[in-house]
Amino acid sequence: MSAALQMTGVHADLGGRPVLHDVDLRVDAGEFVGLLGPNGAGKTTLMRAALGLIPLKAGTVTIAGAGPGYVPQRHEFTWDFPATVESAVLSGLVWRIGLFRRPKVAHWQAVWHALDQVNLTDLRKRPVGELSGGQRQRVLVARALVLSPPVLLLDEPFTGLDMPAQETLAELFTTIAAERAVVMATHDLTAAAYTCDRLVLLNRTVVADGPAADLRDPAIWMRTFDVGPGSHLLKALALPVGG
Numbered sequence: 533m534s535a536a537l538q539m540t541g542v543h544a545d546l547g548g549r550p551v552l553h554d555v556d557l558r559v560d561a562g563e564f565v566g567l568l569g570p571n572g573a574g575k576t577t578l579m580r581a582a583l584g585l586i587p588l589k590a591g592t593v594t595i596a597g598a599g600p601g602y603v604p605q606r607h608e609f610t611w612d613f614p615a616t617v618e619s620a621v622l623s624g625l626v627w628r629i630g631l632f633r634r635p636k637v638a639h640w641q642a643v644w645h646a647l648d649q650v651n652l653t654d655l656r657k658r659p660v661g662e663l664s665g666g667q668r669q670r671v672l673v674a675r676a677l678v679l680s681p682p683v684l685l686l687d688e689p690f691t692g693l694d695m696p697a698q699e700t701l702a703e704l705f706t707t708i709a710a711e712r713a714v715v716m717a718t719h720d721l722t723a724a725a726y727t728c729d730r731l732v733l734l735n736r737t738v739v740a741d742g743p744a745a746d747l748r749d750p751a752i753w754m755r756t757f758d759v760g761p762g763s764h765l766l767k768a769l770a771l772p773v774g775g
């Protein structure tokens with residue numbers, strides 16, 4: 533089976549400084565992968581490299597089908613405009629429709645299907661500015677799903693959301709990952725350990741990659757997060773401390 537996303541030997545610099553170093557990552561359809569690492573580890577840069585938004589210094593990125601869907605961090609999106617939920621989702625199709633062309637019935641059908649997948653059909657006529665944080669996150673997911681991408685990239689989707697909203701989203705991502713590849717960058721280590729099929733620990737390069745149950749060695753977490761054996765992080769993950 534060919535991979536939904538394959539990165540091989542990827543090196544990337546930003547502002548003349550190396551950020552990604554020899555990154556290898558393969559994600560198949562049906563996999564929900566958590567991308568974990570400290571601030572500045574290169575998680576967003578890895579996603580931007582996968583999207584073809586930054587030049588690679590070396591290596592290759594291969595994506596199946598029409599390319600990835602991307603859910604940026606919520607604060608990167610403008611929410612104070614009067615657009616409705618359905619027109620915000622339609623904006624995910626702009627490059628396909630053309631900026632000044634009228635959307636066709638098929639485009640609206642794709643929008644409604646995406647809204648149905650994220651359970652926002654009832655709110656489709658509401659202005660996005662009136663939504664809660666969790667509902668806004670689902671609008672962004674629908675906007676990324678509207679092109680039916682084989683790969684969905686999620687950049688810190690849980691930030692600022694309460695537990696019930698996080699759990700609703702985590703369930704949604706698990707459902708989406710049943711037939712697509714989903715890669716989620718997150719600082720929520722426990723949520724990732726519970727919900728993802730596989731964790732990729734990143735600090736400029738891939739330090740470890742596997743199901744949470746196989747990543748029990750505290751050394752790989754200490755290396756990834758630059759912390760010592762007394763760190764709360766190890767206790768929170770219930771890893772053997774002080775070893």
Ligand SMILES: Nc1ncnc2c1ncn2[C@@H]1O[C@H](COP(=O)(O)OP(=O)(O)OP(=O)(O)O)[C@@H](O)[C@H]1O
Nearest residue numbers: 546547548551569570571572573574575576577578
């Ligand atoms: N446009 C840029 N020019 C120069 N350096 C940049 C640029 N964008 C990011 N960087 C640097 O690249 C490194 C990786 O950043 P990136 O945003 O990918 O990390 P991250 O793992 O997503 O971090 P966070 O968890 O804080 O979101 C950081 O050291 C950052 O300062």
